Amino acid sequence: xxxxxxxxxxxxxxxxxxxxxxxxxxxxxxxxxxxxxxxxxxxxxxxxxxxxxxxxxxxxxxxxxxxxxxxxxxxxxxxxxxxxxxxxxxxxxxxxxxxxxxxxxxxxxxxxxxxxxxxxxxxxxxxxxxxxxxxxxxxxxxxxxxxxxxxxxxxxxxxxxxxxxxxxxxxxxxxxxxxxxxxxxxxxxxxxxxxxxxxxxxxxxxxxxxxxxxxxxxxxxxxxxxxxxxxxxxxxxxxxxxxxxxxxxxxxxxxxxxxxxxxxxxxxxxxxxxxxxxxxxxxxxxxxxxxxxxxxxxxxxxxxxxxxxxxxxxxxxxxxxxxxxxxxxxxxxxxxxxxxxxxxxxx
Amino acid sequence: xxxxxxxxxxxxxxxxxxxxxxxxxxxxxxxxxxxxxxxxxxxxxxxxxxxxxxxxxxxxxxxxxxxxxxxxxxxxxxxxxxxxxxxxxxxxxxxxxxxxxxxxxxxxxxxxxxxxxxxxxxxxxxxxxxxxxxxxxxxxxxxxxxxxxxxxxxxxxxxxxxxxxxxxxxxxxxxxxxxxxxxxxxxxxxxxxxxxxxxxxxxxxxxxxxxxxxxxxxxxxxxxxxxxxxxxxxxxxxxxxxxxxxxxxxxxxxxxxxxxxxxxxxxxxxxxxxxxxxxxxxxxxxxxxxxxxxxxxxxxxxxxxxxxxxxxxxxxxxxxxxxxxxxxxxxxxxxxxxxxxxxxxxxxxxxxxxxxxxxxxxxxxxxxxxxxxxxxxxxxxxxxxxxxxxxxxxxxxxxxxxxxxxxxxxxxxxxxxxxxxxxxxxxxxxxxxxxxxxxxxxx
Ligand SMILES: Nc1nc2c(ncn2[C@@H]2O[C@H](COP(=O)(O)OP(=O)(O)O)[C@@H](O)[C@H]2O)c(=O)[nH]1
Ligand SMILES: [Mg+2]
Numbered sequence: 001x002x003x004x005x006x007x008x009x010x011x012x013x014x015x016x017x018x019x020x021x022x023x024x025x026x027x028x029x030x031x032x033x034x035x036x037x038x039x040x041x042x043x044x045x046x047x048x049x050x051x052x053x054x055x056x057x058x059x060x061x062x063x064x065x066x067x068x069x070x071x072x073x074x075x076x077x078x079x080x081x082x083x084x085x086x087x088x089x090x091x092x093x094x095x096x097x098x099x100x101x102x103x104x105x106x107x108x109x110x111x112x113x114x115x116x117x118x119x120x121x122x123x124x125x126x127x128x129x130x131x132x133x134x135x136x137x138x139x140x141x142x143x144x145x146x147x148x149x150x151x152x153x154x155x156x157x158x159x160x161x162x163x164x165x166x167x168x169x170x171x172x173x174x175x176x177x178x179x180x181x182x183x184x185x186x187x188x189x190x191x192x193x194x195x196x197x198x199x200x201x202x203x204x205x206x207x208x209x210x211x212x213x214x215x216x217x218x219x220x221x222x223x224x225x226x227x228x229x230x231x232x233x234x235x236x237x238x239x240x241x242x243x244x245x246x247x248x249x250x251x252x253x254x255x256x257x258x259x260x261x262x263x264x265x266x267x268x269x270x271x272x273x274x275x276x277x278x279x280x281x282x283x284x285x286x287x288x289x290x291x292x293x294x295x296x297x298x299x300x301x302x303x304x305x306x307x308x309x310x311x312x313x314x315x316x317x318x319x320x321x322x323x324x325x326x327x328x329x330x331x332x333x334x335x336x337x338x339x340x341x342x343x344x345x346x347x
Numbered sequence: 348x349x350x351x352x353x354x355x356x357x358x359x360x361x362x363x364x365x366x367x368x369x370x371x372x373x374x375x376x377x378x379x380x381x382x383x384x385x386x387x388x389x390x391x392x393x394x395x396x397x398x399x400x401x402x403x404x405x406x407x408x409x410x411x412x413x414x415x416x417x418x419x420x421x422x423x424x425x426x427x428x429x430x431x432x433x434x435x436x437x438x439x440x441x442x443x444x445x446x447x448x449x450x451x452x453x454x455x456x457x458x459x460x461x462x463x464x465x466x467x468x469x470x471x472x473x474x475x476x477x478x479x480x481x482x483x484x485x486x487x488x489x490x491x492x493x494x495x496x497x498x499x500x501x502x503x504x505x506x507x508x509x510x511x512x513x514x515x516x517x518x519x520x521x522x523x524x525x526x527x528x529x530x531x532x533x534x535x536x537x538x539x540x541x542x543x544x545x546x547x548x549x550x551x552x553x554x555x556x557x558x559x560x561x562x563x564x565x566x567x568x569x570x571x572x573x574x575x576x577x578x579x580x581x582x583x584x585x586x587x588x589x590x591x592x593x594x595x596x597x598x599x600x601x602x603x604x605x606x607x608x609x610x611x612x613x614x615x616x617x618x619x620x621x622x623x624x625x626x627x628x629x630x631x632x633x634x635x636x637x638x639x640x641x642x643x644x645x646x647x648x649x650x651x652x653x654x655x656x657x658x659x660x661x662x663x664x665x666x667x668x669x670x671x672x673x674x675x676x677x678x679x680x681x682x683x684x685x686x687x688x689x690x691x692x693x694x695x696x697x698x699x700x701x702x703x704x705x706x707x708x709x710x711x712x713x714x715x716x717x718x719x720x721x722x723x724x725x726x727x728x729x730x731x732x733x734x735x736x737x738x739x740x741x742x743x744x745x746x747x748x749x750x751x752x753x754x755x756x757x758x759x760x761x762x763x764x765x766x767x768x769x770x771x772x773x774x775x776x777x778x779x780x781x782x783x784x785x786x787x788x789x790x
Binding site for chain 2: 154187195281299
């Protein structure tokens with residue numbers, strides 16, 4: 001992140017895209033005043049209207065500019081870089097990461113490694129795919145009982161994701177049990193139970209207000225006794241900044257491993273695609289507390305793109321396992337990086 | 348953690364030490380830093396563009412004042428504009444008109460509507476109203492149950508909804524029931540929905556038509572990213588919302604969504620949620636959120652947080668001890684515990700303006716693991732040792748190290764730091780003791 005805050009001295013310093021000094025002198029052609037400057041001088045007729053116009057313009061503008069750039073052998077100008085940046089930042093990829101990607105692209109254009117519009121588009125996608133690439137063991141769901149601990153902040157979709165996951169595993173013919181260790185939120189146990197009966201999957205529960213690690217502990221016994229293949233532990237939503245609640249989570253994690261060596265086998269962090277830069281902090285702190293092994297990205301059926309996972313996968317080396325695309329039990333998909341990147345560029 | 352804006356601006360403007368006017372050229376880099384800070388705070392890209400243009404316009408041509416550095420001057424402008432934008436409306440709930448008044452809560456899945464419904468009910472009751480809760484989320488499993496439980500906890504009546512009723516029916520009947528039973532405010536909790544789900548958005552329009560709410564509040568998560576503009580725009584277009592409740596603000600989100608939503612809808616943020624407990628609801632403070640968006644160190648939040656978690660009596664005792672000469676290892680341990688309750692040390696430090704930049708603090712402030720270790724060491728001491736550390740000789744050190752699973756070096760290091768700290772405290776007692784927030788240990 002610091003990398004891109006570096007100083008730009010010299011005459012091209014109004015390139016807000018963070019070009020290196022060398023780049024800015026050799027390949028950037030300034031075309032008139034900066035758009036922001038124009039905006040400052042234009043009469044301010046409804047900001048709302050302007051916003052709408054600009055939003056509508058984004059996609060078409062991007063493709064057009066890119067084609068123009070390459071067919072016309074135009075130099076990369078500020079307008080194009082802005083458009084690229086806009087798409088990526090608006091997908092919540094975060095300014096730092098976006099800058100890194102644009103830097104790479106820029107030097108490739110400079111070295112003439114890219115010479116047609118299709119190639120530029122593909123190169124950009126390749127770079128994002130690169131960042132998403134995380135060496136990780138695939139989920140094999142064994143040895144039995146394979147324990148999945150599901151964690152995340154409030155309301156991201158943990159319980160629903162568990163129901164979806166249980167459905168998926170049950171369809172594969174596995175014996176699945178759910179453990180209701182969200183003993184804090186009102187009616188959280190009932191919520192999981194309702195899913196359990198819809199899915200015809202057993203739910204291990206104790207009373208609301210019980211110590212969640214006690215529930216997890218006894219839940220492991222129940223799973224072993226009933227010869228379960230997979231057991232999924234639901235936990236209360238907690239903000240990653242709450243030290244005592246993160247300690248509670250560590251304890252849940254600990255008692256599970258006491259009962260079953262090597263368990264939990266998967267610690268699944270649920271992230272909401274609507275979340276912006278804060279998801280980085282979530283991933284970091286949950287990872288520090290429990291050692292997250294996979295991410296489920298929910299609510300991709302909305303208009304949010306969830307681009308923040310690009311940084312998370314890259315910086316923390318945590319693989320994205322699943323995406324959630326709705327509220328029904330069938331609405332879970334394995335994460336497909338290519339599909340995900342395509343979606344960033346679709347409107 | 349990114350450096351805060353004021354330090355970044357300071358660096359950029361260092362060469363601008365002289366006098367004269369801020370010009371298009373010499374504020375360029377500064378403006379870029381402002382832009383970056385806003386984007387990092389999740390303010391929408393296009394909203395940032397417009398906002399920054401306005402900042403540029405205001406900054407250019409200003410005299411560089413004697414009293415402020417150019418960096419401070421730009422920040423002042425940015426801060427003022429933010430507060431102006433965020434605080435230009437009346438933020439009170441408007442419950443005048445036909446009674447019972449109706450408050451309709453809407454928003455995406457998981458944004459915090461149900462908890463907020465209960466919080467608002469409690470909030471209104473403490474302000475003399477007679478609230479009635481109505482659960483109209485018939486879709487999410489156990490959502491009705493959730494509100495019923497919260498109502499019971501608060502001892503506030505809840506309409507006996509059932510998932511087999513239609514939401515519009517629930518809305519209509521609960522208003523009638525509230526009126527009949529002498530309640531003056533109905534708080535209607537609805538299912539979370541996507542702004543692009545036409546069917547469910549129509550359902551909300553139908554509810555609105557059926558009960559004509561005085562307030563339609565969009566409940567939005569403060570961690571929301573760029574999409575906040577789309578969400579807010581759509582909900583506002585379909586329902587003409589009257590305001591916004593920003594939730595989960597006790598975390599470390601920068602809260603740029605507040606600015607995005609305010610800009611695209613022009614609707615005021617009326618309340619903020621700052622915790623899971625039912626009394627964790629506050630009115631909105633534009634200046635605090637402005638600080639936060641700018642990453643300027645939210646001292647107020649820090650102090651609140653300290654007051655929240657630090658045992659007040661203990662804090663007072665400690666305050667006394669610090670002022671006198673009796674600060675012992677036992678007090679030190681208490682203090683460590685309080686700090687650990689508040690959040691990670693790094694996070695706390697980052698909330699204090701000026702401190703977050705001091706690199707040397709990094710080494711000075713023990714990290715989480717060290718804190719645990721330090722506590723273990725102190726735990727292994729006898730009460731006498733804790734009260735007077737000077738009696739801890741070599742053999743005692745060995746025993747303590749063994750007892751706490753640490754090394755003699757670790758014990759030495761702690762004792763040395765503690766001695767240094769005591770010296771510092773002594774110095775501070777003489778000079779400006781007052782500048783530290785209550786109950787916070789000056790590392
Ligand atoms: N649209 C959509 N909603 C979801 C998705 N996953 C979960 N939700 C909804 O988000 C809300 C909160 O989910 P829940 O599982 O209770 O979250 P938890 O607090 O993390 O356990 C519920 O209304 C869910 O139906 C998803 O992929 N898409
Ligand atoms: Mg849950």
